[in-house]
Every structure is written in structure tokens, then in C-alpha cells.
Amino acid sequence: MLFNLAIKNLIGAGIRTWLNVFVTAISFFMIIFVSGMYDGMRSHAKQVTIDTEVAGGAYWHPKYDPLDPFSFEDSHGIPPDEINDLIHSKKAFSVLVSQASIYPNGRMMPVMMKGIEPSQSIVNLPTKSLEQEADGLIPVLIGSGMANYTQLKVGDTFAIRWLDANRTYDADEGVIVYIMETENFKVDVGTIWIPLERAQTMLDMENEATYVTFAKNISSVQEKGNWIYRNINYLMRDMEAMIEADEPGAQIMYIILLALAGMGIFNSQILSIFRRRKEIGTLMAVGMTRARVVGLFTLEGGMNAFFALIMTLILGGPVFIYFALYGIPLPIDYSEMGLIVAKRLIPVYTMGLFVTTTLFISFVVLILSYMPSRRIAKMKPTDALRGKIN
Amino acid sequence: MLNNSVVNISNLLKQFPVGGDYFTALSDINLELEKTEFTGLVGPSGSGKTTLLNIIGGLDSPTKGDVNVLGMDLGSASHNERASIRKTKMGFIFQSYNLLPVYTVFENVELPLILNKVDSKERKKLVEQAVDWVGLTDKLESRPAQLSGGECQRTAIARAIVHEPALILADEPTANLDVENSHQIMKIMVRLNQELETSFIFATHDEKIMAYLRRIIHLEDGQIMKDEIIENPEMGN
Numbered sequence: 001m002l003f004n005l006a007i008k009n010l011i012g013a014g015i016r017t018w019l020n021v022f023v024t025a026i027s028f029f030m031i032i033f034v035s036g037m038y039d040g041m042r043s044h045a046k047q048v049t050i051d052t053e054v055a056g057g058a059y060w061h062p063k064y065d066p067l068d069p070f071s072f073e074d075s076h077g078i079p080p081d082e083i084n085d086l087i088h089s090k091k092a093f094s095v096l097v098s099q100a101s102i103y104p105n106g107r108m109m110p111v112m113m114k115g116i117e118p119s120q121s122i123v124n125l126p127t128k129s130l131e132q133e134a135d136g137l138i139p140v141l142i143g144s145g146m147a148n149y150t151q152l153k154v155g156d157t158f159a160i161r162w163l164d165a166n167r168t169y170d171a172d173e174g175v176i177v178y179i180m181e182t183e184n185f186k187v188d189v190g191t192i193w194i195p196l197e198r199a200q201t202m203l204d205m206e207n208e209a210t211y212v213t214f215a216k217n218i219s220s221v222q223e224k225g226n227w228i229y230r231n232i233n234y235l236m237r238d239m240e241a242m243i244e245a246d247e248p249g250a251q252i253m254y255i256i257l258l259a260l261a262g263m264g265i266f267n268s269q270i271l272s273i274f275r276r277r278k279e280i281g282t283l284m285a286v287g288m289t290r291a292r293v294v295g296l297f298t299l300e301g302g303m304n305a306f307f308a309l310i311m312t313l314i315l316g317g318p319v320f321i322y323f324a325l326y327g328i329p330l331p332i333d334y335s336e337m338g339l340i341v342a343k344r345l346i347p348v349y350t351m352g353l354f355v356t357t358t359l360f361i362s363f364v365v366l367i368l369s370y371m372p373s374r375r376i377a378k379m380k381p382t383d384a385l386r387g388k389i390n
Numbered sequence: 391m392l393n394n395s396v397v398n399i400s401n402l403l404k405q406f407p408v409g410g411d412y413f414t415a416l417s418d419i420n421l422e423l424e425k426t427e428f429t430g431l432v433g434p435s436g437s438g439k440t441t442l443l444n445i446i447g448g449l450d451s452p453t454k455g456d457v458n459v460l461g462m463d464l465g466s467a468s469h470n471e472r473a474s475i476r477k478t479k480m481g482f483i484f485q486s487y488n489l490l491p492v493y494t495v496f497e498n499v500e501l502p503l504i505l506n507k508v509d510s511k512e513r514k515k516l517v518e519q520a521v522d523w524v525g526l527t528d529k530l531e532s533r534p535a536q537l538s539g540g541e542c543q544r545t546a547i548a549r550a551i552v553h554e555p556a557l558i559l560a561d562e563p564t565a566n567l568d569v570e571n572s573h574q575i576m577k578i579m580v581r582l583n584q585e586l587e588t589s590f591i592f593a594t595h596d597e598k599i600m601a602y603l604r605r606i607i608h609l610e611d612g613q614i615m616k617d618e619i620i621e622n623p624e625m626g627n
Contacts, residue, residue: 001504012492282488285449286502286549287477289470381449385488 002292006299010307017304020268024308024365027261029316031254032357036320036347037328038250042243043348044183046236051124052184054235056216059083059227064097064210069112072097073163076208080225083212091218093120094209096199100162102174102192104150112191113162115199122215125187129178130195138174138198143188147179154179160192165204172202261361262368269301269372280376281384294373301369305362323347395458396557396589397423397446402455404441404612415441416612419455423591423605425556428583430592430600433609439593440561442609446591447480447559448472460556477505481550481588485562487542489534489549495521496530499548506553520552521545524578540571544578551582557589558582564596576602 010017064075076096079087086092093116100113118130130139138160142152152158154176161171174194182188200206212227220229233240273280283293327344402419405412416438423429431439444450445457448464449472457464460479464472476482481502489498499520503513521527524544534542543563550558560579564572580602583590592599600606601624608616 001507005504008497009492014492278486278488279490282484282490284473285447285476285482285484285488287473287475287480287505289473291470382444385449385484 002296002299005296006303009296009300010303017307020264020304021307021311023264024261024305025311025315027257027264028308028312028357028361029319031257031261031361032312032316032320032349032353033323033347034253034257035250035353035357036323036349037345038246038253039350039353040345040347042246044346045239045243048183049186049236049239050216050232052182052187053123054213054232055122056214056218057220057229057231058214058235059092059212059221059224060230061210062226062228064228066097069099072099072112072210073167075210076165076203076205078207079209079212080221080223080227082221082223083227086214086218086221087117087212090120091122092212092214093117093122094196094212096196096203096205096208097210098162098199098203100160100192102150103159103161104152104156105158107150109150110190113160113199114191114193115196115203116193117196122213125182125193126178126180127193129180130193132177134175134177138172138194138202139177140174141178141180141193142176143180143182143185143191145185145188146191147176149189152176152179162202164202170202258361258364262364265301265304265365266368266372268304269297269369272300273297273372273375277379277384277387280379281381281386284379284381284384290377290379293376294370297373297376298366298370301373302362302366304369305365309358309362320347320349324349394425395422396425396427396460397421397591398456398458399446400456402442402445402457403453404438404445404450405453414612416445419612419614421607421614421617423589426583426587426589427605428580428590428603429605429607430594430603431607431609432594432600432603433615434595436611437609438612439595439609441612443559443561443591443593446557447482448476477502478553479556481553481555481558483543483546483550483558483560483563485565487534487539487546487566489542489545491534494531494533495526495537495545495548498534498545499552502549502553508553516552517548520548523551523582524548538571539567540574543567543571543575547575547578547582551586551588554586555588557591559591559593561593562596563592564594564599569598572596572598 059079061075061077063071065071079094083092087094096115098113100111102109102111116125116127116130118127120127125141127141130141132139137157142150147153157173157175159171160174161169164170174192200208280293283296284290324347327346329344399419399421402416403414404416405414419442431442433439441450445452445464446459448459448467452465455465460475462471462475467475490501493501496517499517500513503516508516518527521530524547526541526544526548529537529541534545537545543566564575567575576599579590582588592603594600604620604623606618606620607614608618
């Protein structure tokens with residue numbers, strides 16, 4: 001019975017109802033849109049990191065600490081046999097890390113020099129470019145961020161200075177053979193990539209590596225010696241921490257949008273009760289109990305949210321589908337800020353997002369509809385009939 | 391209380407808090423109304439007639455005294471019990487019609503039947519019958535904003551009678567109507583009173599209504615000054 005009355009009231013109120021529904025639908029749309037964007041950013045950042053850096057995991061030299069450049073001098077060795085087997089069967093590749101200085105355009109700049117097997121295809125880096133002939137110079141692959149920062153272009157040469165295994169400084173000329181476009185700033189900024197064999201020769205570390213990255217779906221080896229197994233979860237923990245640090249921002253945005261939607265509903269409920277005092281009195285006079293009148297108004301608020309959801313799906317659905325397929329071009333290059341964000345962001349709209357958003361918002365809307373409607377329970381029918389509110 | 395007594399009030403006192411004090415709206419009211427009576431509570435503004443009507447209708451509660459309406463002691467009844475008796479056995483007609491603006495005539499009249507959980511087929515029949523009684527068959531799909539004052543009040547009467555209540559309470563039902571419409575409305579109510587044996591209580595100071603009443607209770611300053619039985623009302627009978 002209340003349902004039919006609520007439907008009649010909402011439909012009968014015409015434009016007033018649809019304006020309320022429209023405003024709520026905009027909030028719904030924004031909440032889903034922003035949540036989808038955040039999810040898209042996160043999943044993209046994870047995907048890019050796995051794709052270009054982490055792959056299936058890695059074995060680290062026991063002294064390797066990527067956050068401590070001073071550890072690089074000692075963190076190298078010949079990988080144990082079983083790990084070497086993976087490398088020979090192309091299921092893994094070695095990286096030899098060392099500190100170096102480069103002198104582009106007369107400036108000095110400390111970098112992380114990484115020797116990588118050019119033929120590897122486990123991570124999505126254009127390392128094949130390192131196979132090209134460089135007239136005896138060291139072929140160097142850098143990211144576009146690094147190129148921007150150093151003002152280096154393909155074909156530019158510059159001096160590289162490094163400390164070899166004998167703790168002797170050496171230097172040689174390097175040439176930029178390729179500048180890669182990558183969204184992963186960790187393989188770009190402050191890093192130069194050179195062929196592994198060349199690095200091993202330069203550093204006097206024949207067959208040695210700092211870490212070995214293996215392909216996805218490769219099970220861990222039994223005999224890894226004192227090398228440390230690092231799985232994806234471990235290697236992604238920085239990224240997870242960044243995402244977690246970003247979580248409050250997303251939540252604040254969510255709360256702001258929800259508060260906007262909530263205020264709209266709360267306001268329309270208060271207005272509705274204020275405008276419809278006589279109607280409330282009449283309903284009580286014809287025998288509706290206060291609890292049922294409260295129920296009716298709460299239900300109207302709830303149905304407002306339901307209509308808003310339908311409107312969001314009808315009007316916003318095509319927009320969601322378009323963005324999910326073609327993405328949203330971002331005006332800023334976030335990699336310069338140390339963030340892994342695509343230049344064209346593809347939001348992720350999952351069924352879970354729709355269901356949880358709908359359930360949560362419906363719950364909030366019901367509470368917000370109920371709160372002002374409780375005033376009715378305190379209303380005297382005689383006052384309501386006179387249009388008075390107490 | 392007699393078997394055909396509809397309203398039985400004894401020693402009624404009604405006070406309203408005003409500031410730190412109390413305003414006495416009704417005092418020492420003793421009244422008995424029988425079935426099929428066509429009674430008016432008459433008096434100037436502030437005499438307490440609407441307050442008395444509201445108490446009889448269970449919309450307000452007495453400060454002291456016994457109020458028994460249609461077999462229910464309203465003084466001790468809960469909100470829900472009072473709502474229940476209004477729903478099943480009473481009908482209300484208001485000065486400003488109090489129709490629900492977003493409902494059509496049909497839906498407004500149908501409302502008490504929905505609350506009484508009458509099935510839809512029966513509802514349709516009863517609504518059409520009630521609307522026919524008040525002569526609004528051609529306005530079933532109209533909304534209150536599309537009706538004249540007289541038509542609105544006739545819709546309100548149809549809403550009050552549709553569930554065939556034992557008692558109809560009308561608060562200044564003709565105050566917003568012109569002379570012709572007032573007479574039409576009163577004639578409809580007289581007919582309902584006679585044919586459906588529904589009791590009517592009016593709160594009014596409209597001379598036109600008084601001409602139809604068979605009993606007039608004069609109120610002044612919250613007290614009954616005179617209780618008059620009219621054997622041959624001027625109009626309508």
C-alpha cells in the first residue's frame with residue numbers, strides 16, 4: 001500500500017520529483033565515475049609495473065637493496081645454477097646494477113646504470129634496441145622522462161663514469177640508441193640501460209648479476225643458494241603503499257560526493273515535509289498512523305534514490321561504456337610527478353563497484369530520508385492540518 | 391451509554407499551554423449525540439467548536455473528562471487506536487478541502503479504501519458510487535487544481551463517505567464556498583444523512599448551514615450555552 005502511495009506521490013509531483021532525481025543521479029554518476037577512475041588508475045599502475053618491471057618476480061643478490069645505492073658495489077654475483085638454467089631457457093633475465101655518473105651537455109648527473117639482456121622479452125622494455133651497432137660506443141637506452149631532463153636525443157653521445165669491481169673509476173663514451181615512452185617512472189627517471197654483457201665487461205663482473213627477473217607463472221627454484229626470492233607481492237609493495245596512501249584522498253572525494261547527494265535528499269525531504277504539512281494532517285485524519293506516514297515519506301526518499309540510479313544507468317551508462325572503451329585523455333604528464341598514470345586513463349567499472357555503491361548509497365539515502373521524516377512522528381494532527389509545524 | 395449513542399462526552403476540559411500558563415479552550419462539556427443526528431456546533435471564533443470537533447475525531451486529546459466516540463474511550467486510546475477508528479468509522483470534511491494535490495479525484499476518494507485494505511475491484515465500485523452521490527462522475531481524472539471550490543468540497547465529501555463511516559465531522563465545510571455551492575453541498579449531506587444513516591457533526595458559524603441542522607449546540611468561551619433541537623429545519627428536510 002505504502003509503495004503504491006509513494007509511487008503516486010512521486011510521479012504526481014512531476015518536475016519537482018524529476019529535478020530531485022536528476023540531482024541525485026548526478027551525484028550517483030560522479031561517485032561511480034570517480035571511483036571507476038581511481039580503480040582504473042590503480043589497476044593501470046599495477047599493470048604497468050608488472051609489465052615493465054616486476055614480471056613474475058625476482059631473485060635478488062643477498063646484499064641488494066634497491067633503496068640503498070651504496071649497496072650496489074657489493075650486490076653482484078653469479079646466480080646459482082638453477083636460476084642460471086632459467087636464464088638460459090629464456091624464462092628469466094639478469095640485471096646488473098651499478099652506480100654511475102653521466103655528463104650530458106657538460107653537466108654531471110648521478111644515475112643508476114643497469115645492464116640488461118637485450119634479447120629478453122619478459123618485461124615490456126625496448127631492450128632489443130641495445131643490440132644495434134654503436135661504433136664501439138656504449139649503446140644506451142633511456143626513458144622519455146630522463147631524455148627530457150638531460151636534454152638528450154637519439155644519437156647524442158656523452159661520457160659515462162663508473163666504479164668497477166676493483167674499485168677503480170673507469171669512463172667511456174655512451175650513445176643514446178633509443179628513447180622509450182614508458183609510464184613507469186621507476187625504469188625511466190635516473191636510470192640508463194645498457195647491454196648486460198657490456199656492463200659485465202665494464203664492471204669486470206663476468207656472468208654476474210644483481211638480480212634476476214623471471215617470467216610470470218614460473219614456479220620458484222629449489223636451489224637458489226643465498227639469493228633471495230622476491231614474489232610479485234613483495235615487489236609491488238611500494239606501489240601498494242602508494243595506493244594505500246592515496247586511499248584517504250579517494251575516500252574524501254567519495255564522502256564529499258556522498259555528502260552532496262545526501263544534502264540534496266535531506267533538503268528535499270525537509271522541504272517536502274514543510275510543504276506537505278496539510279497533506280500529512282489529512283493522511284492522519286483519514287486514519288494513517290504516524291509510523292506509516294513516516295514510512296511513506298522515507299519510502300519516497302528511498303524511491304527517489306532508486307529512480308536516480310535508473311537515471312544514472314540510462315543517461316550515464318553510455319558515458320561509462322565510452323570511457324571504459326576509449327579512456328579519458330589526461331592533460332598532464334603525471335610521470336613527472338613520480339606517478340604511474342596513463343596519458344589516456346581507462347576507468348574500471350566493475351559490477352562490484354555498481355553493487356557496493358548502490359547498496360551503500362541506498363542505505364545512506366534511506367537514513368537521510370528517515371531522519372527528517374521522524375519530525376512527522378512528533379507532529380500533532382491538528383497542527384499539521386492547520387499547516388503548522390512544531 | 392445508550393446503544394444508538396455515537397458520541398458521549400462528560401465533564402470535558404481542554405486546556406492548551408500558553409507561555410507558562412494554560413488557556414482553557416473547553417470546560418465542563420457534557421454532550422450526547424445519537425445515531426443519524428445532523429448536529430452543528432455553533433459559535434463565534436474562539437468559542438471552542440473546532441477544538442471539540444477535533445477531540446471527537448480523535449485528532450486531539452482531552453485534558454480531563456471522558457470522551458466516548460463510537461464505543462471507544464478516546465481519553466485512554468493510543469494514537470494508533472484513534473487512527474484506526476478514524477480510518478474505519480469516521481470521515482472528515484475540512485474548510486480548505488485538504489485534497490491531496492497530486493492525486494486525481496478518483497485517487498483522493500480512493501484513499502480511505504486503500505487504508506482500509508479494500509480490494510481494487512471493490513474500491514473502484516465504491517469510489518464510483520461515492521462520486522456519483524456528489525455528482526462528479528465526469529471529473530474522475532481531474533486533479534484538485536482543475537476543479538472549482540464546490541467541486542473540491544464535493545470530492546472531499548465523497549472521500550469522507552466512500553467507506554460508509556458511522557460519523558462524519560465537518561469543520562466549516564461551506565466557509566470557502568459561494569451561496570449556491572454552499573446549498574448544493576448541504577443538500578448532498580442532508581441526503582447522505584437520511585439515506586446512509588450517517589451521523590453528521592458540523593463546526594460552523596455559517597447561517598446557511600444552520601438552516602439545515604436538526605440540532606444546534608451553541609458554544610461560547612468553551613462552554614455549551616444552549617443545546618437546541620430543531621424539529622423542522624428551514625431547509626433540506
